[in-house]
Amino acid sequence: MASWDRYFGGGQRGKVPVDELHFDRNNPRFTPDKQPKSNTDVAIIEYLDRTADLGELVQSIAASGYVDIEPLIVIDRNDELIVLEGNRRLGALKVLRDPKIAEASNVAVPELSDEIKKTLQEVSAFLVHHEDEARNLIGFKHINGPQGWDAYAKALYASNWLDDELKKGDGGLSLTDIAARMGDKHDTLYRIVSAIYVLQQAEAAEIFRVEDRVKKNFHFSHLYTALTYSEYRDFLGLDKADRTANPPKNPVPPENLDRLQRILVWLYGKKSENRQPAIRTQAPDLSNLKKVLGNQVARRIMMERNDLFEALQMTVEGGDRFSKALVDAQSSLRTAVTEVVNADDDEETISIAEDVRTRANFILRSLIAHKAASSE
Known part of the structure; x- marks a missing residue:
C-alpha cells in the first residue's frame, strides 16, 4: 500500500498535500525542440514560465487563492503521484509555497496573506490507474484549451495514443475516435500523425535526428505541409493518403530512404555536417522546392x-x-x-567592368542578328 493511498480512501478522488505531487517528467509537451534544461523542479518551472504563462497564473492565485474546482489528474509511478494533467497549476503552487524555488526559477511572487496560504496546502486530485483513463479525461481541454499544445507535441501525443490502441487489435480506438476525444479535426490529426510516422521512420533508420537540425526551433509544419503536396509524396514514393484508415507506419518504401534523408536535410539541415537547410522560410521556399521536385531537370540539379x-x-x-x-x-x-x-579603380574592378561590357555587347549583337533573321 502506497503512503498516499489514504488520501483517496479506496476511491479515485481525494485531497492530496501539494508536497506529495510530482511533475510528469515524461510530459508529451516536452518535445525535442521544446523541453526543460533538466528534470529538476526548478528547470520544469522555468520552462513552464517561459512557455505557458506560469507567472500569470501565479499572480492570479496570489490574489484570489487556489480555486480548487477541477482536480489534477494523477497516476502512480514507482509509488509517486505523478501529475498527468495540471502541471502548470502544480508549478504555480510549488512557486507560491517555496520562496527558494521561486527565486531559483526567477518567478516573481507577491506577498501572500495567511488566508491565501491556507488554500495552497492541499488540492483535489483524480487518480487513474492507466494512462488510457487520463487520455479520455484530458481530451480537449489539455490539448486544445487555453494553453494548447503546438502541432509537434499534439502529433506525438496522438501518435503514441494510436500506437497503444493498435496493440489492442480490433477493440482499439481508430484515429477518427482519437480525434473526436481530442476535439480536433480528423484531417488535421491525420496529416500531423502521418508526418510523425515519417519522422520516426527516418530516426529508426538513423538517417535523420530532430536534434541534429540546424535551426533552434523545429518547424514541424514544414514536414506535414510538404507531405500534402503530390510532388513531395511522389518523390518519396508515398501512396495516396487514405483518410478512411489509420495512417500507415513506415510509409516510405525502403528503397527511397535516401530520398527521405534528402527531403529532411533540405527542410532542416544537418548540424553535424554543417549542411544548411534549403528551406529558409516556409513561404515561398516550400512551394519552390515543390516546383523543383515536379520538374525532372530541376530535380536532378x-x-x-x-x-x-x-x-x-x-x-x-x-x-x-x-x-x-x-x-x-x-x-x-x-x-x-x-x-x-565610390568604386575602387584597381585592375580587378576594371577587368570586371570590361567583362560586363563584352557580355553586354554579345547579347546586343545576338538579339539584333536574331531580329534581322526573323524579318527575312
Whole structure:
C-alpha cells in the first residue's frame, strides 16, 4: 500500500498535500525542440514560465487563492503521484509555497496573506490507474484549451495514443475516435500523425535526428505541409493518403530512404555536417522546392548540387529565364552606376567592368542578328 493511498480512501478522488505531487517528467509537451534544461523542479518551472504563462497564473492565485474546482489528474509511478494533467497549476503552487524555488526559477511572487496560504496546502486530485483513463479525461481541454499544445507535441501525443490502441487489435480506438476525444479535426490529426510516422521512420533508420537540425526551433509544419503536396509524396514514393484508415507506419518504401534523408536535410539541415537547410522560410521556399521536385531537370540539379535557387531556375521556360536574367542584370547595373563614384579603380574592378561590357555587347549583337533573321 502506497503512503498516499489514504488520501483517496479506496476511491479515485481525494485531497492530496501539494508536497506529495510530482511533475510528469515524461510530459508529451516536452518535445525535442521544446523541453526543460533538466528534470529538476526548478528547470520544469522555468520552462513552464517561459512557455505557458506560469507567472500569470501565479499572480492570479496570489490574489484570489487556489480555486480548487477541477482536480489534477494523477497516476502512480514507482509509488509517486505523478501529475498527468495540471502541471502548470502544480508549478504555480510549488512557486507560491517555496520562496527558494521561486527565486531559483526567477518567478516573481507577491506577498501572500495567511488566508491565501491556507488554500495552497492541499488540492483535489483524480487518480487513474492507466494512462488510457487520463487520455479520455484530458481530451480537449489539455490539448486544445487555453494553453494548447503546438502541432509537434499534439502529433506525438496522438501518435503514441494510436500506437497503444493498435496493440489492442480490433477493440482499439481508430484515429477518427482519437480525434473526436481530442476535439480536433480528423484531417488535421491525420496529416500531423502521418508526418510523425515519417519522422520516426527516418530516426529508426538513423538517417535523420530532430536534434541534429540546424535551426533552434523545429518547424514541424514544414514536414506535414510538404507531405500534402503530390510532388513531395511522389518523390518519396508515398501512396495516396487514405483518410478512411489509420495512417500507415513506415510509409516510405525502403528503397527511397535516401530520398527521405534528402527531403529532411533540405527542410532542416544537418548540424553535424554543417549542411544548411534549403528551406529558409516556409513561404515561398516550400512551394519552390515543390516546383523543383515536379520538374525532372530541376530535380536532378537539386539532388546533385543542393542549390534551391539554381534548381528553381530550371523550372522557368528558357525565354522567361533569359528575360528575367536580363532585367536582373539591368537592375544591378543601375545600382552600380549610382555607386561608381565610390568604386575602387584597381585592375580587378576594371577587368570586371570590361567583362560586363563584352557580355553586354554579345547579347546586343545576338538579339539584333536574331531580329534581322526573323524579318527575312
